Amino acid sequence: MAAGDLEVLTALDTAKTQWYHFTAIVVAGMGFFTDAYDLFCISLVTKLLGRIYYTVEGSATPGTLPPHVSASVNGVAFVGTLSGQLFFGWLGDKLGRKKVYGMTLMLMVLCSVASGLSFGHTPASVMATLCFFRFWLGFGIGGDYPLSATIMSEYANKKTRGAFIAAVFAMQGFGIMAGGLVAIVVSASFKARFPAPAYAVDPAGSTPPQADFVWRIILMLGAMPAALTYYWRTKMPETARYTALVAKNAKQAAADMSKVLQVEISAGAPEEDAAAAAATAPAPASASFGLFSGEFLRRHGLHLLGTSSTWFLLDIAFYSQNLFQKDIFSAVGWIPKAATMNALEELFSIARAQSLIALCGTVPGYWFTVALIDVLGRFAIQVTGFLMMTVFMLGLAVPYEHWTTPGHHIGFIVMYGLTFFFANFGPNATTFIVPAEIFPARLRSTCHGISAASGKLGAIVGSFGFLYLAQNRDPAKTDHGYPAGIGVRNSLFLLAGCNLLGLAFTFLVPESKGKSLEEMSGENDEAAAAAATPNYNNRTVPV
Amino acid sequence: MDGGDAPAAGGGKVACAAWIRRREDKSAAAPARVFAAYGRAGAAGSPAALEVLGFDAKECSLSPSPLARAVIGDGGAGDAPRGIAVHPAGDELVCATAKGCRLFKLIFDEFTVRIIPRDAPLLESVGPQKCLAFSTDGAKFAIGGEDGHLRIFHWPSIKVLLDEPKAHKSFRDMDISLDSEFLVSTSIDGSARIWKIDEGAPLVNLTRSSDEKIECCRFSRDGMKPFLFCTVAKGPKVVTVVWNISDWERIGYKRLLGKPISTLSVSLDGKYLALGSHDGDFCAVDVKKMEVSHWSKKVHLGSPVTSIEFCPSERVVISTSHQWGAELTKLNVPADWKEWQVWLVLLALFLASAVLFYVFFERSDTFWNFPMGRHQPAKPWNVLKESPPVPEDQTPW
Numbered sequence: 001m002a003a004g005d006l007e008v009l010t011a012l013d014t015a016k017t018q019w020y021h022f023t024a025i026v027v028a029g030m031g032f033f034t035d036a037y038d039l040f041c042i043s044l045v046t047k048l049l050g051r052i053y054y055t056v057e058g059s060a061t062p063g064t065l066p067p068h069v070s071a072s073v074n075g076v077a078f079v080g081t082l083s084g085q086l087f088f089g090w091l092g093d094k095l096g097r098k099k100v101y102g103m104t105l106m107l108m109v110l111c112s113v114a115s116g117l118s119f120g121h122t123p124a125s126v127m128a129t130l131c132f133f134r135f136w137l138g139f140g141i142g143g144d145y146p147l148s149a150t151i152m153s154e155y156a157n158k159k160t161r162g163a164f165i166a167a168v169f170a171m172q173g174f175g176i177m178a179g180g181l182v183a184i185v186v187s188a189s190f191k192a193r194f195p196a197p198a199y200a201v202d203p204a205g206s207t208p209p210q211a212d213f214v215w216r217i218i219l220m221l222g223a224m225p226a227a228l229t230y231y232w233r234t235k236m237p238e239t240a241r242y243t244a245l246v247a248k249n250a251k252q253a254a255a256d257m258s259k260v261l262q263v264e265i266s267a268g269a270p271e272e273d274a275a276a277a278a279a280t281a282p283a284p285a286s287a288s289f290g291l292f293s294g295e296f297l298r299r300h301g302l303h304l305l306g307t308s309s310t311w312f313l314l315d316i317a318f319y320s321q322n323l324f325q326k327d328i329f330s331a332v333g334w335i336p337k338a339a340t341m342n343a344l345e346e347l348f349s350i351a352r353a354q355s356l357i358a359l360c361g362t363v364p365g366y367w368f369t370v371a372l373i374d375v376l377g378r379f380a381i382q383v384t385g386f387l388m389m390t391v392f393m394l395g396l397a398v399p400y401e402h403w404t405t406p407g408h409h410i411g412f413i414v415m416y417g418l419t420f421f422f423a424n425f426g427p428n429a430t431t432f433i434v435p436a437e438i439f440p441a442r443l444r445s446t447c448h449g450i451s452a453a454s455g456k457l458g459a460i461v462g463s464f465g466f467l468y469l470a471q472n473r474d475p476a477k478t479d480h481g482y483p484a485g486i487g488v489r490n491s492l493f494l495l496a497g498c499n500l501l502g503l504a505f506t507f508l509v510p511e512s513k514g515k516s517l518e519e520m521s522g523e524n525d526e527a528a529a530a531a532a533t534p535n536y537n538n539r540t541v542p543v
Numbered sequence: 544m545d546g547g548d549a550p551a552a553g554g555g556k557v558a559c560a561a562w563i564r565r566r567e568d569k570s571a572a573a574p575a576r577v578f579a580a581y582g583r584a585g586a587a588g589s590p591a592a593l594e595v596l597g598f599d600a601k602e603c604s605l606s607p608s609p610l611a612r613a614v615i616g617d618g619g620a621g622d623a624p625r626g627i628a629v630h631p632a633g634d635e636l637v638c639a640t641a642k643g644c645r646l647f648k649l650i651f652d653e654f655t656v657r658i659i660p661r662d663a664p665l666l667e668s669v670g671p672q673k674c675l676a677f678s679t680d681g682a683k684f685a686i687g688g689e690d691g692h693l694r695i696f697h698w699p700s701i702k703v704l705l706d707e708p709k710a711h712k713s714f715r716d717m718d719i720s721l722d723s724e725f726l727v728s729t730s731i732d733g734s735a736r737i738w739k740i741d742e743g744a745p746l747v748n749l750t751r752s753s754d755e756k757i758e759c760c761r762f763s764r765d766g767m768k769p770f771l772f773c774t775v776a777k778g779p780k781v782v783t784v785v786w787n788i789s790d791w792e793r794i795g796y797k798r799l800l801g802k803p804i805s806t807l808s809v810s811l812d813g814k815y816l817a818l819g820s821h822d823g824d825f826c827a828v829d830v831k832k833m834e835v836s837h838w839s840k841k842v843h844l845g846s847p848v849t850s851i852e853f854c855p856s857e858r859v860v861i862s863t864s865h866q867w868g869a870e871l872t873k874l875n876v877p878a879d880w881k882e883w884q885v886w887l888v889l890l891a892l893f894l895a896s897a898v899l900f901y902v903f904f905e906r907s908d909t910f911w912n913f914p915m916g917r918h919q920p921a922k923p924w925n926v927l928k929e930s931p932p933v934p935e936d937q938t939p940w
Binding site: 087091100103107124125128131132135136242250253254257258260261262263 | 720721722763766767768769770785787788789794795796797831832833834885886889892893896897900901904
């Protein structure tokens, strides 16, 4: 992190306010950091929850969450995110976004702590209360995310916007890594303090009673970055900006204002007024078509289909991989068989594996995209990303039996990490940026919202669907309570198919590199930065 | 409406007024305290003075007697106040007089307020000023003189950023943009100019036809509306014109008050404009719809409204005129959402979802048993107990 900070700091042009800018980066990015931590730390603890609450007496394998519980625990936060976006988006218009910001952060703090305090005397009631508070945590995240983007655009000045936004986006990768790091530290500490035998040796003793604290601590620590964000936010000076200018929405704002004013067209005006009248004359023509008109369908229908479908297909693969990495690692033997470990050892192995993937794949992908997006262009990055994801997934799935034999874990890990690398140096970034660039100003936020909603739907499909599909085809070998699935190998084939389909739909989206948003000439950095900060932003984990 | 000319206070008529929003550094979360500052003209037996009055938000009224009072200058006729500008931090204010500008330090204790004059030689020698403005971030201060001299200072060092003796024939109005990047100034001859503050240079003249006079000007204070509002007189007709500050092109115009306009003001959150007329009316305009949402008639009967100031925390304004002094008016506009109301909505949603979760939880066994029931025969108890050793090449699940 230190090297990244120095690199960003040197990019900032005013040496006198270097510390101020660094603080601004942390404050602006902490929202994304918190979102990533809270949304993904649940995947680290689901195995532990299964062992603690759903042990089957006499079973050869440790307990696992029943399918409906596992799906709910993993996916309920995304449902909350969708609801929160709608609610706080409406509220932001009423109250102003600055006021709402404090509310979303407070909601995140309270529900993070409450998640760890889930109560009840039966496993079902513990899981129900956990799902309840996870829903409201997602609700707060849904409100926090677009507001973090707004705060970010307000603190970015023209000269350093590119580097600033890159640093802010990188906070998401750090949030994912922080989740893994916290899980490693907590599980290692409890393992050293409360030794326990492996499940195969002593099923009852392999899950010490103190394991119940581990998952609660990991979830509750998600409140800390949110609280810090709130504290720092109040300490930051009020920086007044025309956010419409920074976010390149001035044209939209002017269009909205012109609807409530009379636009003067004077025939006998002097030269300047005549030029102004001529400039405004085409506006009514281009402003005439709405979202559900033939004109829009003719001009932008395929574009909207392209942006929505690619985002949807990406998030099926991206979220299923993020949430169920541990199942894949167990299937190929990188994480030892559950029966050979105690509960805390299993958590430690999962956290270590996921952190390694994030460190080598996810985080570098962010930085590569920021560095190259205006060199290669969005189209090339998205095509390359989808293509590479397809290739590497097929590389995992086709010789699947080969990877599962001892001695081939390293190759599997490398291939799997590269899948994440090209997700982030690829469609995960471009599906976020492109909808903010190719649609007319008046409809941009709506089209971006539609595309983002498709992505969210893909996330829900991915998080709920993969859980069932990845089960073994032999009913006797599935986890308790699961129907037979198609197996990990065939699930990987299916995800590769999603990526291939995303590659095909990419050709519906035009290249926007080098074309300025408002037909203004500007620097490349400014164009990239402007593209990266649309005002209306529904994604939870973009670049 | 409470009159500012309470006889008990004594002294002359209120010539100018401004709101003071006091931000406490110790606890940023605490609500800001709001006060009003009056510049009172001299009268027989009492010199020109500056007063600070307390503001009661619940009753929307000002305290009957000032919390603090300070004499302006030497008490001569040349010290009559003409305008007040309060620093956004609420700890300093500048008062314009015929001789120049006076700087005052405001000190707020738990129960008392003190006004302490400060020496500012650069400000005191500038002569009569018609316009005063602090930037939103408090780092810039601009004054426009009766002689058309424009000065912009860095604050608090009071270092000169721009010194243009012949900016205009004489100043009509002036404002600094929300991001402190531009300054707009209008002249009594109807011209308007945009200045780049950091570069200390004019940027563009606003376009107008020969029979148009640009009079009052204010930048928008809504970050999502990068506009400049101006009142433009075209013969006897006066309209409000909106400029886009991206390209300084007109977006459109609207006739709002229907009378000659003497002053224009914008609320701190940017949601309302206020227009004052020459015959004593004023109205509040909803910026989103550009429609009049409040109209006060004859507040300053027969006298031009010289200034309208929006309260930082409530929908209340202070308007002033030469003949009637200061008037406090509560605006009849839709009430803003209060923060506690939003928390109440959130709490209601929270409890409703709690009920839904509980109902689902109670019925979840019936719902989820359906898929499990179908597969239950596949895993009888005794099979699990006697399961054979798992081969290494097969996954346990």
